[in-house]
Amino acid sequence: MTEKVLFLNQKFDRPATLEEYRENGGYGALALALEKYAPGQVCDLVAESGLRGRGGAGFPTGRKWLSFAGRKQGPRYVVPNTDEMEPGTFKDRVLVNCDPHLVLEGIILAAYAIQADQGIFFIRPSYEQDAQLIEGELNRAREAGYLGKNILGSDFSFDIEVHRSAGRYICGEASAQVRAIQGYRPNPRKMPGLHLTERGLWDQPTLVNNAETLACIPAIVSRGPQWFKKIARTPSGAGTKLFCVSGRVVRPGCYELPMGTPLREIIEQEAGGMLPGSEFKACLPGGASTRFLPKKQWEVPMDFESLKKIGHQLGTSSIIVFDHNTCLVAATINLLNFFVRESCGWCTPCRDGLPFMRHLLLEIEHGRGKEEYIPMLRSMAGQMRHAYCAFAPGAAEPVLGLLEYFEDEVREHLSRGKCPCRFSDAGGGFRRKQCLT
Amino acid sequence: MLPEEIRHRLETRIAASAHPRELVVDVMYELQNHYGFLNDVALREVAELLQLTPLEVEELATFYDFIYRRPVGRFVLHVCDGVVCWMFEEQSALDYICKLLGVAPGETTPDGQFTVLPTVCVGYCDHAPAMLINGKLYGPLTPEFIDRTLEELRSISCDLVLCR
Amino acid sequence: MPYLIIDNRHIQVPRGTTVIDAAERLGIMIPRFCYLKVLGAVGACRMCAVMFEAGPVKGLQMSCMVQAADGMRVSTTHPEAVAFRRQIIEWLMINHPHDCPVCDEGGHCLLQDETISGGHSRRRYTGAKRTYPDQDLGPLVQHEMNRCIQCYRCVRFYQEYAGYRDLGVMGIASRIYYGRFSDGALESPFSGNLIDICPTGVYTDRPSRFLARRWDLQRADSICLHCSLGCNTVAGAHYRAVIRQESRENVRVNGSFICDRGRYGHAYANLAERPRQSRLDGEPAGWREAAREAAARLKRIAAAAGHSAIAVLGSARNSLETQIMLRYLSHHAQWRPPRFFVNGSEARSTAAVVARLDSRLAAGLPDLEEADFLLAVGVDPVNDAPMLALAMRQAARKGAKIVVLDPRPVELPFAFDLLSAGLGDLPAALAVLVKTAVSQAGTDGCEAQEKAFLAALPGRVPDEKLQGQLGQAGGWLAASRRPAIICGSAIAGPELAGLAADLALLLQTGKTPSRLFYLLPGPNAFGAGLLQRGSRYFPSLLQDIEKGGVRALLVVENDPFFRYPDQDRLHSALGKLELLMVLDYLPSRAARAAHIFLPGATVFEAGGSFINNCGLLQYAAPVHEGGIPLAQVSGGSHPPRAHAPAPGSEKCPSAYEALLFLANELAIRPPTMDASPWSLLPEDFPGQAELLAHPYPTDGLQLLPRLSEAESLQTPVNLPTSGPAAGALTVLRVEQTFGSEELSCYAEPLRQLAGPPLALLHGADADRAGVRDGEQLCFEIGGEKVELALQVTNRMAPGQLIIPHHYALGRAACRLPAVVAQAELRGLTGQDSPDLPQAITES
Ligand SMILES: Cc1cc2nc3c(=O)[nH]c(=O)nc-3n(C[C@H](O)[C@H](O)[C@H](O)COP(=O)(O)O)c2cc1C
Ligand code: SF4
Ligand code: SF4
Ligand code: SF4
Ligand code: FES
Ligand code: FES
DSSP: OOOOSSSTTOOSSSOOOHHHHHHTTTTHHHHHHHHHOOHHHHHHHHHHHTOBOSSSSOOBHHHHHHTTTTOOSSOOEEEEEEOOOSTTOOHHHHHHHHOHHHHHHHHHHHHHHHTOSEEEEEEOGGGHHHHHHHHHHHHHHHHTTSSBSSGGGSSOOBEEEEEEOOOOGGGGSHHHHHHHHHTSOOOOOOBTTBOTTTSOGGGSOEEEEEHHHHHTHHHHHHHOHHHHHHTSSSTTOOSEEEEEEEESBSSOEEEEEETTOBHHHIIIIISOSBOTTOOEEEEEBTBTTSOOEEGGGTTOBOSHHHHHHTTOOOTTOEEEEEETTSOHHHHHHHHHHHHHHHOOSOSHIIIIIHHHHHHHHHHHHTTOOOTTHHHHHHHHHHHGGGSSSTHHHHHHHHHHHHHHHOHHHHHHHHHHTSOOOHHHHOOTTOSOOOOOO | OOOHHHHHHHHHHHHHOSSGGGGHHHHHHHHHHHHSSOOHHHHHHHHHHHTOOHHHHHHHHTTOSSOOSSOOOSEEEEEEOSHHHHHTGGGOHHHHHHHHHTOOTTOBOTTSOEEEEEESOOSOGGGOSOEEETTEEEOSOOHHHHHHHHHHHHHOOSOOOSOO | OOEEEETTEEEEOOTTOBHHHHHHHTTOOOOOSSOBGGGBOOOOSOTTEEEEEESSSOEEEETTTSBOOTTOEEESSOHHHHHHHHHHHHHHHSSOOOOGGGOTTTTSOHHHHHHHHTTOOSOOOOSOOOOOOOOOOOSSEEEOGGGOOOOOHHHIIIIIITOOOSOEEESOGGGOEEEOSSSSOOOOTTTTHHHHHOSSSSEEESTTTTTOOGGGSEEEEEEOOSSTTOOEEEEEEETTEEEEEEEOOBTTTTBTOOOHHHHHGGGGGGOTTSOOSOEETTEEOOHHHHHHHHHHHHHHHHHHHOGGGEEEEOOTTSOHHHHHHHHHHHHHTTOOOOBOOSSHHHHHHHHHHHHHOOTTTBOOHHHHHHOSEEEEESOOHHHHOHHHHHHHHHHHHTTOEEEEEESSOOOOSSOOEEEEOOGGGHHHHHHHHHHHHHHHHOOTTOOHHHHHHHHHSOOOOSOHHHHHHHHHHHHHHHHOSSEEEEEOOSSSOHHHHHHHHHHHHHHHHTTSOOEEEEOOSSTTHHHHHHHSTTOOOHHHHHHHHHHTSOOEEEEESOOTTTTOSOHHHHHHHHHHOSEEEEEESSOOHHHHHOSEEEEOOOHHHHOEEEEOTTSEEEEEOOOOOOOSOOEEOSOSSSSSOOEEOOTTOOOOOOHHHHHHHHHHHTTOOOSSTTOOGGGGOOTTSTTHHHHHHSOSSOOSEEOOOSSOSSOSSOOOSOOOOOOOOTTEEEEEEEOOSSSOSTTGGGOHHHHHHHOSOEEEEOHHHHHHHTOOTTOEEEEEETTEEEEEEEEEOTTSOTTEEEEEOOTTSOHHHHTOOSEEEGGGGGOOOOOSSOOOOHHHHOO
C-alpha cells in the first residue's frame, strides 16, 4: 500500500467525522501553522513542496500564493473550486464525501497563508447532497473553533460559506466563477495585465484553488514539503493524486496514487482491467478536455511533465476508457455536444466554431463526409487555441487526438460511407439519438 | 404571491448581505422551489427583492441549466448524456425512461410528476449510466432500477427536494 | 512612449495605447467587431488577430487586448493571422441570414466589409441556421436578431456605458439573444446609438426603415439643435426629406454618441404642415413680392413714427449668421437692438453666463467625464440635456461622487445623491455647500476680499435635513481634486448662474480648483447672449407695443406664443402692431398671425453656425436643397417605387439670405454682398478679430475670453431662502426628454415616447391637498381645460407643483399661474388674469 494523503480517513460508506479526522492528526497542521509559521512561511512551504494545481491547468500553487504579498488592502477571498463539471471527473465529490474536514483545513490554511477573510465554497447543483454535508461540517468546525473569530485563540479570523451554482461547466473557470459568485453572467473575464489575485471578487484579491489542491495542504504543513514531494513516483511529480477511472473497466472509481503512477498500472491494477469482452482502444487521460491516448502510449507515468512530453495533458487526471467496440468519431461527437452546449457564448471560435466542427463530424459519422472535412477539422481545431479562455482549446483536444491517432478510423467512415464500428452500427436502437442542443 | 414567511426570510438574508447580488442564484432557487419553476411572477419577484430589473434576472436565469423558465414536474430527471454514460447506454437510459413515461426529452408527464431532461455529466461516472433526480444521484441505471425508482418516487408524498 | 513596428512601419504611441489603435494611427485598419475605443477592449470576437513576431508578446494575439510596448514587431498580414481572421468570418457567417437586400445596414455594414476583406466567399457549412424571433423595441429602433454576430457591443454600450438596464444578453452558447425581457420601447434615451455601434443590421433606424440606402442619402455634417450642448451629427436627406441622423464623433463635445432627441428630432423639417408659402395680409404672395412689401412698410413706419418704432425678435435657435445679420440690420437701420428671448429670465440667465464664463472656468463634456466630484444645481440632466447625463455617468463609473441639488425628482443612470431643495432655496443651498467645502479645505490662499465674500455667504438653510446633506456634500467637495459645478438655466434664474461662477472662482483660489459647466436655453443661446448686449428684454418691448411706441415687429425663427404665460395680453399687444412680420420654418401661431410671412429654411437646408453652451463655435453644413418632400405615388412598399415632386417645392431662402435681401431693399448694404458674415460682427464681440482672420465657415473655435470681464465675486450675498407661503405651491414648468422641446416635439416617434402630460407633487403636499397618485388633475383656465396625470413622489422637494412642458398641452397650459394654492389643486378655474411667473414679467 502506498502512502495516503487524501484518503487517509476513507470509510467507503460514509464521510469521516470531525472526531475521526482529529484522531488521525486532523487540524494539527492548522494549529502548527498558527503557532509556528508566519503566513508567508506557509506559502514558502507550499512552493517548496512542488504542489501544482489539481483543477486542470497545473499551475504551481505556491507561486500563486506568494503573489498575494503586497496586494492591496481590504478583504481577501479564498474560493475552493468544487464545480467539477468536466465529463469523467468526480474526484472532488469523492474527496469531499470521504473527508470533509481535510478540505476545510486546507482552505483555512490557504486563507491564513494569503490572509483571507472569507471563503466561498463554490459547488455545482448535482452535488447538492455534498453541499449540505459541507454546511453541516462547517458548523461543527465553527463550534470547535477552527472557523470564525480568532481561530484557535490566534488573531486570525476567517469563515466559509457555501455558494450553490445553478449549473454550467464554464463556472469552473476561475474568472467565470468569480463573476458567478457576484451574480453576474459567468463569462470568463480577463483584463490585460490584471489577475484575479489582484482584482477578483468585488475587485479584491482572490485565490481560486481546486478542492483537491487545497486538501494537500495540511499534509505539506504537518509532514513537510520534502516528504510530500518525495511520495511521487517520478522526480517531476509531487505528492499523490486522485485518479478517476471510468468507462469500460471492471472497477470504475477514484483512486489515490502517487503522482507518476503509470497509466497502465492504474487501469489494470486499481481499476481491475478492462470489462470482460472489452479491449482497450483508447482513453482520455485527463478528462473531456484532453486527447485520446492510444494503447501504444499507455505505459506513460501520470504526471504533468511526463504526459506533456508525449503530447498529452494530465488535466483533471480523469481516465475515461474506451473499448474496441466504441466509435471514436461518435465519442468525439458526444464530447462536442457537451462543449457546444456548455460554451458560454462569449467568443467566436468556441460559440460558432465548435458547432461547425460538430457538424462536420456528424456528416462524417452519417456517411456524408467529404475528404476536405479532415483538413477543415484539423485546421479549426488548431484555431481553437486562440479562443478567449481555455474552454475551447480543451474542446479541441479530443478532435486533435482523434485526427492524430485515429485518422484511419475517420477515413474509414469516408470510404465506407458509413460508420464502420460495431457499437455504432448495430442498429436496433441501443445507441440513442444524438441529443443536439 | 410569495408567502410572507419566505419573503421575510429572503429579505432578512438580503439585508444582511454586503453584496446582495451574490444571493441571486439562491433566491432564484428558493422561488423556483416554491412555484415549481421560475415563472414570470417569480422572476419579477426575484428582481424586486434584489433591486434588479427583470431583464437582469432573465440574463442569469437563461444562462443556467438548473433554473427552469418553463413548468417542470414534481421530479426532474436529469439523465446524464456525458461521454461515460453514453458508452454504457446499450439500453439507452434516456430512451428507456422516455418510453416508460411516454414523453420526449424535455417534456413533462401529463400528470405533472416527471420531467425528463438530458444533462451533462452529473459527476457520477463511477456509477454510469447515471441520473440526478431532484438533487439526488442515481446509478448505475438498469431498466429494473429505473422501474423501481420511478415507482418509489410516485408513491412518495413529500417532494424530496434537495434541489430541482 | 513605446516604440514599435507594425507592418514594417515604425510608430511611437502614448503608453497604454492598444496595438489595434497604434495600427489605426498608421492608417492600418485591423479588422474588428467587438472593439470600440470608447467601450474598451474585451477580446470577444477574436477578429483582430495579428502576429507578434518579436518583442515582449509572441505569436498570434488579439491586437485589441495587447498594449503597445517597446520592441514589438507586429505583422497584420502574416499568413497565419490572415487565415485565422478568415476563419473567424466564416464562423460568424454560418448563421447569418444573408438578407442584405432587405437590410437597412446594407452598404455601411461592417460585417459585409469584413466578409469581403476576409476573403470569405464560399459557403462550406451545410447545416441548418439558427433563427430567432424579433422584438418590438419601440418606435425608434428596429430589431432583427438573426443578423447578430454576438459581438456584445450593444449590451456593453447599453448597460455598462449608458447605465440602462432593460436591454441585455440572454441565453448561452450559440443561442444567446440580445434584447429586452419582453416587447416594449427601450427605456434609454440613448437607444439610437445601438444603430450606430451594431456592426450588423440587428438594430436599424425604425422611422426611416426601407426608405433609402445610406449611399443614396445626401449626407452632411450637422449640429443638433435640440438643446444647448451642440452634439455633432451627420444628417441624411432623401427625396427632399431629412430621414436619418447619426452621431458624429467629436471628442470636444459629444464624444461618440448622441441622444435620441437629437437623432430623431428632425421631423419638423419634413412636416406636411410646414409653411412653404409666403403670405401678404393673409393672402398667398410671391416671396420677393412679400419681402419687398415688408421693406416698403418698414420704411413707411420708420418715416412716420421714427426708426425706434421698429423692433426685432430673433431666437436662440437662429444661426449665428442670422443673429449677426439681425444685429447689423437693426443697428444700421437704427431700429431697437434685437431681442432673442421671449422669456426675460432666460435672457438674463444667458446674459449672466456669457458675462461670467471664461476659459479659466469653462469645462466641456469631456472634462466632466474626468471629474472626481460633480455638483449639478438646477439641472435635471436627462430631461434638460440628455448627453450631459451620459458624460456624468462616465465620471461616476470612474468613481466620482455626484450630487444633484434640484427641486425635481431627478433620475439618472448611475448612483448619485439627490438633495431636494425648493426652487427658491437653490442659491442659498449651493452657497452653504460651497462654504462648507471651502472652510474645510482651508482658506489659506484667499485674499481679504474672498474671505469677506465667504464670510458673507449664508451658513445655513432652514431645512435641517437638507442642511445635513449639504454639509456632507461639502465634505466630499473639499476632498475632491477635480470637481466641477454644473448649473442649469431652465428653472433657476440668473442669480444662480452668477453665484455658481463666484463659487467656482472661490474654489479655484482654494485647494479644490473647480470648473464650471452651464446649460443654456437653446442651441445658439450663447450667440444670442453675446449679441443681445445693450438691449432690454422682451417683456419691456411688449409694454412699448401696448403703449404704441413700437409699431412694427420683425420676428425671425421665434414664436412668442410658444410658452408666453399671458397669451391674451400677447395676442392683443401683437394685434396693435401695424406690421407683424414673421420669418420661420415652423407652423407657429405667430406665423399664422403675421401680416407678412416669409417661409424659412431649416438648418438642414441653410446650414449655419451655432455656439454651444461652452462657447464653442460649430458649423452645420447644408444637407440638401430642401423643398416639399417627394411623395410616393406607386402603391406598396416594394421597389420599384414611383415618386412625384409636389408643386411649389422650390427651396426657401435662409433667414440670413432673407435679411440680406431686406437690407438691400432698405439700402443698408453690408460691405460686400458675399462677404463673410463675420465681417458684420460688432467690434465688442469676443473673438471678433480671431473670427475675421478665419475663413468662413469656421468650425471648432472657442469663443471665450481668457478672463471674464465681469468683476468676480459680485453676487449679492443676502441670498433668498424663500419658499412659497404656507398652503401655496410654486408652479415649476420644466423640460422633458421627449415631447417638450420646441423643434423635436413635432417628431411623431418621440411623441409616442413622451407619455401623457404630467403633474408632479410631493407626498406631503398631496396629502394636504387631498389628491392621490394617478389622479387626473383638471384645471380650467380662460375657458380651456388642462388635464394632467398626477404623479406623487417623495423624491422631489415639497412646496412645488412640477408640470413638464408637453406638446399635447394647449395654450391654456402656458397660463398656469406661478403659484397655486393647495386647495385649488382639485380644480383651478376661472383665472382671468393669472399671476404671471415673476421671471417672465421682469424686464
Ligand atoms: C472551462 C473550464 C472549466 C474549469 N473547471 C474547473 C473545475 O470544475 N474545478 C477546478 O478546480 N478548476 C476548473 N478549471 C480550472 C480553473 O480555471 C482554475 O485554473 C483552477 O480552479 C485553479 O485551481 P488550481 O490551481 O488548484 O488547479 C476550469 C477551467 C476551465 C477553462
Ligand atoms: S472559449 Fe470563449 S465562448 Fe468558450 S467558454 Fe471560453 S470565453 Fe466562453
Ligand atoms: S446585436 Fe449587434 S451589437 Fe449586439 S451583439 Fe449582435 S451584432 Fe453585436
Ligand atoms: S444632448 Fe442635446 S445637443 Fe446633444 S443630441 Fe441630445 S438634444 Fe442634441
Ligand atoms: S458521464 Fe455520466 S455521470 Fe459523468
Ligand atoms: S476586436 Fe479584438 S477581439 Fe474583437
